[in-house]
Amino acid sequence: MTSTDVTTERFHLALVGAPNSGKTSLFNALTGSRQKVANYAGVTVERKAGAFVTPAGRQVTLLDLPGTYSLRGRSPDEEITRDVVLGKRPGEAAPDLVLCIADATNLRLTLRLILELKRTGRPLLVVLNMFDIAQRRGVSIDVDAMSAALGVPVITSIAVKKAGVEELRKRTDEFAANMPAVTAGDGWTPLGLSEMKALQREADRIIRDTVKMPSKPDTLTTRVDAVVLHPVAGLAILALILFVMFQAVFSWAQPLMELLSDSFGALGTLVAQVLPEGIFQSFLQNGLIAGVGSVLVFLPQIIIIFLFILLLEDFGYMARAAFLMDRVMGGAGLHGRAFIPLLSSFACAIPGIMATRVIDNRRDRLTTILIAPLMTCSARIPVYTLIISAFIPAETVWGWVNLQGLVMFGLYVAGIGSALAVSFVIKFFMWRDYQPAPFMLELPDYKLPRLKSIAIGVYTRAKMFLQRAGTTILSMMILIWFLASFPQAPAGAEGPAINYSLAAIIGHALEPFFAPLGFNWQIAVALIPGMAAREVAVGALGTVYAIEGGKEAADAIGQALASKWSLATALSFLAWFIFAPQCASTLAVIRRETGSTKWMVVTFLYMFALAYVASLITYTIAKAAGLG
């Protein structure tokens, strides 16, 4: 290799290892914030790529591959890891060097993986990570002997300390400088059972020869697990964690969300004052600023949800939560790991759907994505509050229950119930032939999460949300502004300008379709902007009924609705919003996460159908009961 190659040719590294061995920590330590999170084309697997520069100035790209115990390719994640290592993944450069990360305190399974990787012929460098913990526990490893026994270079590292990765950068340079000819990928065949057993025996022999383990296991983890995995105490702790998480999402995020939405409101007003009245002013205020604002208000919730998820993941608690909930979720045909994403969806389906990445199996993940929007997200709350306070009397029933609260609770239960029912139906009709993924999960030792790693994780997710979902939501908002503004009202026209717009024309066209649900054309119109974000429906109703103000004037809207709608219509409207086919941002995220438009369309259609049927039934019964 000539000296010019050092800076011109990129060197490709890939991180491979068992789950929880410290791949992501090492990745973060090497690349800092120079990383990009996306999806592998066409699959729901997260692709994390980053870059760093070696001491000699070599440009290196680094892939954080999904964790795996073998090259078997049992899930789409594991297939990605296998294909990238073998250089068979289209559009992905074959790695020049595979960094195999091993948890030094837990070598048995990873050493077998290393022996399996060796057979692919790819150049390997073994990184014994978590060396600090190993030393503290009195594990002593003869690194040179291990390197000789494995036949590949072995180094140690402490991924969560800066100094722990310097050696790795240097080694990358040394390695790249005299790169061996690679003959990988061609002759590789999956291991047979007896070969697997033989490799495990060899791994065990190498461990016997080169590692001295203390006899006592991690007593802290054992003691914590005695409580955390206890059938009763464990569930109580889980409930407590969830309670705090909910509190955080609803109350901590609230001031920030209000601050954001107020700022954007103020900015819009400022624009309205500064610019002359007209179409450009309206575009800036109602289209662009309101559009960007409606995306940004979700940011605090997204950040808080991911903060919790990443913290729990790094602690090692996530696997325990899955353990505790597996049977409960299993009853509805869901995987234990679907629990946290579904829970997050109560805040907003977007982070919930993004969080389904913790589910390895594609079908389990798809089911979870499909039902996540049925969880009552916080954007439905303004709609529920408005209708309930306008139509449901604040009475006390059964001596102590507030009727309004009861209806609210009922709406939540209806959401959860329908989600479980849909999951059940999906299982039975779409994937009847399909066996559920076995639940086999390592429960890692507890670790103290590192602030920097968490910060990087939250930052990359927030960035991704803003970039990708942001563009879609923004364009939807602009489209809706356009529909609500054109054609403009003729001079001297009466009533709100929206009555003359395309939105009104569409509303009238849709009216016959929605009439059986008790919806008038105004509701039909309000449902259109409600697509962008559900709570916008509140403001839209205000606009359509020609009432000034948005959320602040909710009382006024409520009074107007109470005089114009029948109770049957109100109940039907509530039923609609239990399913509320979809905010555009959720649909956009579903498309991105599943890598296909098909699932976006499926979600929209099934939720639309459910909403229609639920409203139809509600309206028909309510009318029959004399509430029409």
Add this chain to the structure above:
Amino acid sequence: MTVHQTASETTHELRLGNAPRGFIGTIVALQPDIAGAAESGHELERHLLEMGFTEGARVEILHQGAIQRDPIAVRVDNITIAVRRREAMAVVVK
């Protein structure tokens, strides 16, 4: 459950999926052809091998879930694996 001994002093063979919490033993063999498992025999055996369930490994059932004592958390040598009892039926222990 079919076998009730606390395993400490027995050499009786049983299925890990039937063993009570607190059971300590050694893996004798993998016999993966069991009804109702999520994976076919060979695949399940591979999967179990990958998670460290190899002949001769020491196992201990540390915890179990609240509903029908399922799933179980099994110490396999020096790591802890969560697995459903149904799949653990493939593991013969003594």
